[in-house]
Amino acid sequence: xxxxxxxxYWTMRIRPHERLWHIDLGEIWRYRDLTELFVRRNIVxxxxxxxxxPLWYLIQPVLTVIMNMVVFGGIAKMSxxxxxxxxxxxxxxxCWFYFADCLNQSSxxxxxxxxxxxxxxxxxxxxxxxxxISNLLRFAIQAGLFVVIYLYFFFxxxxxxxxxxxxxxxxxxxxxxxxxxxxxxxxxxxxxxxRDFTILFTFIVQLWxxxxxxxxxxxxxxxxxxxxxxxxxxxxxxxxxFKYATLGQGYFSWLALGYSFLFMSVLLLFSIVxxxxxxxxxxxxx
Amino acid sequence: xxxxxxxxxxxxxxxxxxxxxxxxRDFSRWWAMNVLGKEDPFLKIGETNIRSKKGESDFVWxxxxxxxxxxxxxxxxIIGKNGAGKSTLLKLLSRVTAPSIGEINVCGRIASLLxxxxxxxxxxxxxxxxxMNGAIMGMTxxxxxxxxxxxxxxxxxxxxxxxxxxxxxxxxxxxLGFSVAAHLEPEILVVDEVLAVGDADFxxxxxxKMQDVAxxxxxxxxxxxxxxASVRNLCQKGIVLCDGMTDFIGTAEEAIDHYLKSATTQTExxxxxxxxxxxxxxxxxxxxxxxNNTPYTxxxxxxxxxxxxxxxxxxxKEPMKCEVRxxxxxxxxxxxxxxxxxxxxxxxxxxxPGEFTFERHIRLPKYLADGYYIIALYLHEPHVQDFFQxxxxxxxxxxxxxxxxxxxxxxxxxxxxxxxxx
Numbered sequence: 001x002x003x004x005x006x007x008x009y010w011t012m013r014i015r016p017h018e019r020l021w022h023i024d025l026g027e028i029w030r031y032r033d034l035t036e037l038f039v040r041r042n043i044v045x046x047x048x049x050x051x052x053x054p055l056w057y058l059i060q061p062v063l064t065v066i067m068n069m070v071v072f073g074g075i076a077k078m079s080x081x082x083x084x085x086x087x088x089x090x091x092x093x094x095c096w097f098y099f100a101d102c103l104n105q106s107s108x109x110x111x112x113x114x115x116x117x118x119x120x121x122x123x124x125x126x127x128x129x130x131x132x133i134s135n136l137l138r139f140a141i142q143a144g145l146f147v148v149i150y151l152y153f154f155f156x157x158x159x160x161x162x163x164x165x166x167x168x169x170x171x172x173x174x175x176x177x178x179x180x181x182x183x184x185x186x187x188x189x190x191x192x193x194x195r196d197f198t199i200l201f202t203f204i205v206q207l208w209x210x211x212x213x214x215x216x217x218x219x220x221x222x223x224x225x226x227x228x229x230x231x232x233x234x235x236x237x238x239x240x241x242f243k244y245a246t247l248g249q250g251y252f253s254w255l256a257l258g259y260s261f262l263f264m265s266v267l268l269l270f271s272i273v274x275x276x277x278x279x280x281x282x283x284x285x286x
Numbered sequence: 287x288x289x290x291x292x293x294x295x296x297x298x299x300x301x302x303x304x305x306x307x308x309x310x311r312d313f314s315r316w317w318a319m320n321v322l323g324k325e326d327p328f329l330k331i332g333e334t335n336i337r338s339k340k341g342e343s344d345f346v347w348x349x350x351x352x353x354x355x356x357x358x359x360x361x362x363x364i365i366g367k368n369g370a371g372k373s374t375l376l377k378l379l380s381r382v383t384a385p386s387i388g389e390i391n392v393c394g395r396i397a398s399l400l401x402x403x404x405x406x407x408x409x410x411x412x413x414x415x416x417x418m419n420g421a422i423m424g425m426t427x428x429x430x431x432x433x434x435x436x437x438x439x440x441x442x443x444x445x446x447x448x449x450x451x452x453x454x455x456x457x458x459x460x461x462l463g464f465s466v467a468a469h470l471e472p473e474i475l476v477v478d479e480v481l482a483v484g485d486a487d488f489x490x491x492x493x494x495k496m497q498d499v500a501x502x503x504x505x506x507x508x509x510x511x512x513x514x515a516s517v518r519n520l521c522q523k524g525i526v527l528c529d530g531m532t533d534f535i536g537t538a539e540e541a542i543d544h545y546l547k548s549a550t551t552q553t554e555x556x557x558x559x560x561x562x563x564x565x566x567x568x569x570x571x572x573x574x575x576x577x578n579n580t581p582y583t584x585x586x587x588x589x590x591x592x593x594x595x596x597x598x599x600x601x602x603k604e605p606m607k608c609e610v611r612x613x614x615x616x617x618x619x620x621x622x623x624x625x626x627x628x629x630x631x632x633x634x635x636x637x638x639p640g641e642f643t644f645e646r647h648i649r650l651p652k653y654l655a656d657g658y659y660i661i662a663l664y665l666h667e668p669h670v671q672d673f674f675q676x677x678x679x680x681x682x683x684x685x686x687x688x689x690x691x692x693x694x695x696x697x698x699x700x701x702x703x704x705x706x707x708x
């Protein structure tokens with residue numbers, strides 16, 4: 001008996017285990033419209049039904065900087081390398097805010113979206129990517145404020161030497177985003193099973209800030225072992241380089257930046273692999 | 287050509303705690319799988335998923351050895367009791383979670399509708415949420431813009447389009463969510479019980495839309511429902527799941543019959559009808575009920591039987607004015623015929639305190655169709671009160687009327703009674 005058989009082909013196979021390195025980047029690209037909508041949602045929703053709205057983006061750093069000026073500059077009398085306190089603290093803080101926001105918001109990817117993830121499939125990585133992008137707006141607004149304060153001090157004769165390294169700012173931002181995203185999705189992958197990590201990490205991020213030269217310049221740290229420790233922190237070289245680029249005072253080293261960049265790349269790769277593995281089954285354990 | 291193929295798919299869950307429970311077991315699993323390269327050791331244990339029985343092991347198979355395929359353009363209904371694994375099956379297919387063993391092959395774009403309005407954010411307006419929800423389901427922005435008018439029109443929420451969704455009534459939210467989903471254009475649509483939403487008007491619209499999708503547009507649809515009427519309406523094929531395993535695969539009609547039969551016969555096999563009384567006046571006690579000369583909840587009619595005997599014995603402490611009421615229903619609950627002589631003749635019996643017996647011989651329609659029927663039995667004073675109610679008192683199996691060398695009348699296609707010429 002001869003029967004004309006149509007050739008059977010499959011567009012998708014769903015298996016219990018996928019190879020560890022199987023990451024479908026094309027799929028994430030196909031969902032770019034969703035990413036865009038998530039970005040809009042994150043921005044729009046954040047300050048809905050507030051009177052001041054996006055002004056909060058500015059109030060937050062201003063208050064933090066004033067607080068830093070009072071506590072670290074005023075009471076503790078810590079050096080700022082001759083840079084006006086306001087602009088010195090501001091430079092470190094806006095970078096740190098961006099990193100910490102990316103980290104904190106993407107670290108709850110699975111737990112905060114479990115309801116949505118439990119009902120429909122889309123590449124889960126879209127959510128933390130949208131977080132990183134939407135925080136970029138906030139960073140831009142705060143950077144705008146930074147420029148305003150900067151110009152004020154500049155024309156009042158402060159010793160601010162902006163230099164060529166300013167051109168590297170986009171690279172700094174990418175590195176901050178990469179580190180925030182990397183740590184964030186790693187934590188979110190770990191917290192689906194053991195919630196302890198959520199508590200641990202919110203705490204660690206707070207402490208981490210003090211291991212990063214934000215309220216003090218790296219030049220203040222003289223003891224060599226402590227200095228090595230602080231330089232081992234991948235955030236250090238980025239923030240110091242940013243300060244160097246904008247203020248003219250700071251620690252700029254290609255080696256340290258290269259280390260941070262390598263750190264970020266490895267972390268990002270590692271955490272995407274973990275994230276990708278966890279996303280397949282996390283609904284059973286979350 | 288096949289659109290979906292399940293290859294011995296299974297999904298194992300651990301009861302109680304998450305993960306394997308202990309760190310040591312997590313570790314030994316990791317050790318066995320990643321270092322020694324063996325299979326997951328915990329997949330070997332585990333039992334089938336029977337909800338009501340207490341199991342020996344903490345591991346259960348929510349789905350076990352599911353093996354079937356769906357042709358392109360088929361509309362398949364998946365039915366089964368609660369916890370039979372229907373939703374798990376859809377979850378695997380829509381990639382919300384991965385199977386433990388086996389493989390699922392799919393040909394075409396899948397959109398899964400396990401819930402309406404996924405991703406709705408209460409603070410955003412209706413319009414923004416249409417975009418959000420559509421994009422989550424896999425539509426592009428351009429696609430949504432193209433269909434926006436249609437979606438809004440279908441939902442009937444035009445006036446509130448720019449109001450935040452948190453101000454919507456729950457019905458409106460559901461309408462909006464369903465409208466977006468209804469305008470998806472995937473090759474394969476996976477639907478969990480979402481049609482039972484909205485008001486009657488909208489339900490009709492939703493079912494109509496589903497029918498268009500299923501029949502007119504030639505898409506493959508997998509549809510889970512407890513509503514047999516809508517499964518019968520929409521689906522050509524049916525799969526019955528029972529305790530995580532496929533129990534039956536066939537046409538929708540056969541599957542529904544199989545499911546309802548097993549649901550009625552297995553669990554209530556030798557139950558007495560007097561135990562099925564849902565409501566009874568306090569002064570009344572029903573001692574015995576017999577229908578078709580059996581006190582049990584299942585019986586069958588012989589092919590030429592035209593009279594159904596009903597016997598009710600009981601005692602009462604107060605006088606009653608009443609008559610027997612018996613309704614014959616389809617398995618999905620649609621009433622087909624009723625014995626309510628008290629109603630249309632107005633003649634009621636006056637029962638004095640003490641024992642009483644009702645004996646009624648009810649003439650059944652001659653050309654009765656085959657199938658399973660449910661009998662509901664009452665003692666009532668028409669339009670005043672019921673003295674007792676047994677809504678689901680007996681399952682009646684009827685072979686269906688036929689003359690020699692002819693075919694029995696079929697309930698599914700030809701209706702409850704056959705008509706004859708004069």
